[in-house]
Amino acid sequence: MKRSLHLLLLSLGLTPAFAADIPGGGISADNLSRHVRVLASAEFEGRAPATPGEEKTVAYVVDELKKAGVQPGGEQGGWTQAVPLVRAQVEGPVTATLKIGGASQALSNGDDLVLQSLNPVDRVGIVDAPLVFVGYGITAPERGWDDYKGADLKGKVAVVLVNDPDFEADSPGAFDGSAVTYYGRWTYKYEELARQGAAGVLIVHETAPAAYGWATVRASGLSPVFDIPRDDAATYHTLLRGWMQRELAVSLFERAGLDFEVEKRRAQTSAFAPVALGDATLSASFAVKRDQVVTRNVIGRLAGAEQPDETVIYSAHWDAFGIGEPDASGDVVRHGAVDNATGVAAVIELARVFAAGPRPQRTLLFMALTAEEKGLQGATYYAANPLAPLEKTAAVLNIEMLSPDGPNRDIASWGNGRVSLEGDLKRVAEAHGRTYSPDPNLEAGFFYRADHFAFARAGVPAITVGAGLDRVDGGEASGKALRDAYFARCYHQPCDAWTLSWEAGGQAQDVALLYALGRDIADGRAWPRWLNGSEFKTVRERSETERK
Structure with a gap:
């Protein structure tokens, strides 16, 4: 009888041990699908922070955590942590004009470029600012790299490449080959060019x-932008920031007497120095509506039985991109089903099964974090204002973008984190008849694009877990095709929505592995650690005596 049950579960793509080992009847695919269906419904308006969609989202997650049986883990005995943010929205028309070689070209915001500002002004006005190409815009003394070479960028708009110099280079160089570093992230480009004193930044898409694709840039670029309140916002942010289409950049370089591809190859060498784009100038004008808002992290807590002062965190971001422009079907809601209602559903389901079983030795926190899509703001705020000591936070298991396409043989993590949690995930996966796949797309820089990164910067061992690509039905080729189609068509777009074809069986398998991983850490005495080569190892070691 046991063997028949074992074979039946295997035929369904389930790991036999899970049925017996997970309390509360195990991880429910029906529950996961139901949570996604509700959170990604039009009623929730795309779950943008500081909108009616947030109110509905927070109320739903709090209600479900209550039903799950965990306790409030927020501020002052409540379920939430307030996260104050500055919100900036382009208001009204945007005018932008490129002048070069005696000719003027009117640029369309959203089509040729997207423009924003987080500088503390109510109007951006730039007149005939010279355009300067700064390569990849990187200053990295530890890698022997300086793209600026002392150039004076005051009053100028920098044109900069996305990603790292190694991305398209013929062989690995100073930037880890095709695996993007933090220097390749658009957030770094903006920060560094503010430090360099530029008036503006245009990243070439x-x-x-x-x-x-550009559709993602457009959707994000035309949405409000958020930041933590800063006394130094005028120097921390350039007056103007945004992206430009590659076609516009190629044309601009050509009119300046340069070849875009030649200049890109030059930028892939440490000898690169900034170059003026002929006599090209940019003028731009638009109003900015700025206000301060308060958004919220939602936190549930299950107190540890033996070491309640030690913590393991399960997290996922609840926010998406709200209401935007209509797609071909007329849908204006960017539902955020895969990204990241799947993660929130997993956190709620994990809270339910942990609360139904034996109390873990360490405390568990179940977090739905805000404003990840706005620069990891909710996670960053929590890391700066923790509700449990970070030095005794054993691990953060962040969950992103689980698959709606059925079971996979593997499970994956994002980026090359150089953290023992990657080995732990591999061990747990193999113990349950599955495999672990390191991030197959390191050049996308996902390590720096998820909430675990905010915890990592504070020294806490952290990992983001997501779906693998090796589908039970179709293998890796099928998984990659589905992934590529999603990023091409639906990422941050209205079509990232729950449908009747949603198949949450694979999600249930992945969440079961996350249960096993979290249970091992919460019931153990070991402390996950950063490995040699990690930029976060030294930060963690500073608090080593707190974990003795």
């Missing part, structure tokens, strides 16, 4: 090195 190319689909492969950015890892998403």
Whole structure:
């Protein structure tokens, strides 16, 4: 009888041990699908922070955590942690004009470029600012790299490439080959060019090195932008920031007497120095509506039985991109089903099964974090204002973008984290008849694009877990095709929605592995650690005595 049950479960793509080992009847695919269906419904308006969609989202997650049986883990005995943010939205028309060689070209915001500002002004006005190409815009003394060479960028708009110099280079160089470093992220480009004193930044969009198409840039770029309140916002942010289409960049370089591809190859060498784009100038004008808002992290807590002062965190971001422009079907809601209602559903389901079983030795926190899509703001705020000591937070298991396409043989993590949790995930997966796949797309820089990164910067061992690509039905080729289609068509778009074809069986398998991994850490005495070569190892070691 046991063998028949074993074979039946295997035929369904389930690991036999899970049925017996997970309390509360195990991880429910029906529950996961139901949570996604609700959170990604039009009623929730795309779950943008500081909108009516947030109110509905927070209320739903709190209600479900209550039903799950965990306790409030937020501020002052409540379920939430307030996250104050500055919100900036372009208001009204945007005018932008490129002048070069005596000719003027009117640029369309959203089509030729997208423009924003987080500088503390109510109007951006730039008149005939010279355009300067700064390569990849990187200053990295530890890698022997300086793209600026002392150039004076005051009053100028920098044109910069996305990703790292190694991305399209013939062989690996100073930037880890095709695996993007933090220097390749658009957030770094903006921060560094503010430090360099530039008036503005335009990142050249190319689909492969950015890892998403222009539709994603447009959707994000035309949405409000958020930041933590800063006394130094005027110097921390350039007056103007945004992206430009590759076609516009190629044309601009050509009119300046330069070849875009030649200049890109030059930028892949440490000898690169900034170059003026002929006599090209940019003028731009638009109003900015700025206000301060308060958004919220939602936190449930299950107190540890033996070491309640030690913590393991399960997290996922609840926010998506709200209401946007209509797609071909007329849908204006960017539902955020895969990204990341699947993660929130997993956190709620994990809270339910843990609360139904024996109390873990360490405390568990179940977090639905805000404003990840706005620069990891909710996670960053929590890391700066923790509700449990970070030095005694054993691990953060962040969950992103589980698959709606059925079971996979493997499970994956994002980026090359150089953290023992990657080995732990591999061990747990293999113990349950599955495999672990390191991130197959390191050049996309996902390590720096998920909430675990905010915890990592604070020294806490952290990992983001997502779906693998080796589908039970179709193998890796099928999984890669589905992934590529999603990023091409639906990432941050209205078609990232729950449908009747949603198949949550694979999600249930992945969440079961996350249960096993979290249970091992919560019931153990070991402390996950950063490995040699990790930039976060030294930060963690500073608090080593707190974990003795």
